[in-house]
Amino acid sequence: xxxxxxxxxxxxxxxxxxxxxxxxxxxxxxxxxxxxxxxxxxxxxxxxxxxxxxxxxxxxxxxxxxxxxxxxxxxxxxxxxxxxxxxxxxxxxxxxxxxxxxxxxxxxxxxxxxxxxxxxxxxxxxxxxxxxxxxxxxxxxxxxxxxxxxxxxxxxxxxxxxxxxxxxxxxxxxxxxxxxxxxxxxxxxxxxxxxxxxxxxxxxxxxxxxxxxxxxxxxxxxxxxxxxxxxxxxxxxxxxxxxxxxxxxxxxx
Numbered sequence: 001x002x003x004x005x006x007x008x009x010x011x012x013x014x015x016x017x018x019x020x021x022x023x024x025x026x027x028x029x030x031x032x033x034x035x036x037x038x039x040x041x042x043x044x045x046x047x048x049x050x051x052x053x054x055x056x057x058x059x060x061x062x063x064x065x066x067x068x069x070x071x072x073x074x075x076x077x078x079x080x081x082x083x084x085x086x087x088x089x090x091x092x093x094x095x096x097x098x099x100x101x102x103x104x105x106x107x108x109x110x111x112x113x114x115x116x117x118x119x120x121x122x123x124x125x126x127x128x129x130x131x132x133x134x135x136x137x138x139x140x141x142x143x144x145x146x147x148x149x150x151x152x153x154x155x156x157x158x159x160x161x162x163x164x165x166x167x168x169x170x171x172x173x174x175x176x177x178x179x180x181x182x183x184x185x186x187x188x189x190x191x192x193x194x195x196x197x198x199x200x201x202x203x204x205x206x207x208x209x210x211x212x213x214x215x216x217x218x219x220x221x222x223x224x225x226x227x228x229x230x231x232x233x234x235x236x237x238x239x240x241x242x243x244x245x246x247x248x249x250x251x252x253x
Contacts, residue, residue, distance in 0.1 A: 026063040029042065029064065031067035031068075042070055043069055044071065044074060045074055045078075046074050047075050047095075048079060049078070050077065050081035050083055051076070051079045051080050051081060052080050052082060062081070062082055062085075063084065063086075064085070064087070065087040066089070067089075070090055070091060071092045071112070072094075073088070073094045074098070075117070076096075076097050076098065077095065077098050078098055078099045078104070081099075081103065082103050083104060084105045084126075086107075089110050089112070090110065090112050092112050093114065093116075094113070094115070094116045095120070096141065097117075097118070097122055098121075099120060099121045099127075100120075100121070100122045100124065101122070101123045103124075105126055105127065106128060107131060109131070109134055109137070111134045111136065113136075113137050114136065114138050114139065115139045115141075116133075116141055117141045118141035118142045119141070119142070119143050119144065121145050121148050122143060122146050123147035125147055125149065127148040127149060128148075128149040130152040130154070131152070131153045131154070132152075133153075133155060135156045135157070135237055136156075136158050137158055138159060139160060140155070140159065140166050142164065142168065143166075143168045145167070145169070146169025146170065147169055148170070149171055150174055151171065151173050151175065152176075153175075154221070154224075155180060156237075157179040158222075158237070159184070161184050161185075161186065162180060162185040162186060164187045166187075167189050168189055170189070170191070170192070172191045172192075173193050174192055175192065175196065176192055176194070176195050176196070177219060177220050177221060178220050179198055180220070181204070182197070182205045182207075182208045185205075188209050188212055190212055192212065195212055195216045195217070196218065196219030196220050197216060198218070198220045199218045202218055221235060221236055222236045223235040223236075223237075
């Protein structure tokens, strides 16, 4: 495995750094690096940074922890990588095919995330569990989870429009929780196991997606809170006006 992680403002080859060969280990990417007397703050992960060389099999399993200054994962940045676990606390953008054919086991999106481009997790066959997008997330590309084993995807009401083919290629065990009006959803594949929508949108969804009518139920939401008995309480944003409470900024309430 070879890695090159440039500063967000430095793109030339001479300012790329961090080449390594690895076995199983945790890699903590620093917030800043020094190169020839200059200090740079890391702002993004470049294409093919964690790609396995040639057709060689992964030499180990990596856990990668990114600093909060990293706001973008470039296209193909984790393509065919052996990264199993990734912490990305400040990421805003995940580029097209960023994790294509990788070995990521699960994904937890940060509250900062705004955009996931086309086929970001395409054929990442080891990826299982939930894909829960935070409130404030805005844009989901096409076929993002095609070829994965994701079983639950949550789309908050902050999404502008759910584009064509957003769920294409997902497992037939996958359920989608969509907290959007039917008018903001262009298409839904009939292979989804279940679709959960806002209470007042059930009729519109049934009429628009007739091939899914037996699978559509009430249940779209923005947030979930785990209760003491192991269940969950679901909440939706009713006012998307930004406000501050006790010194903390919120996208809505």
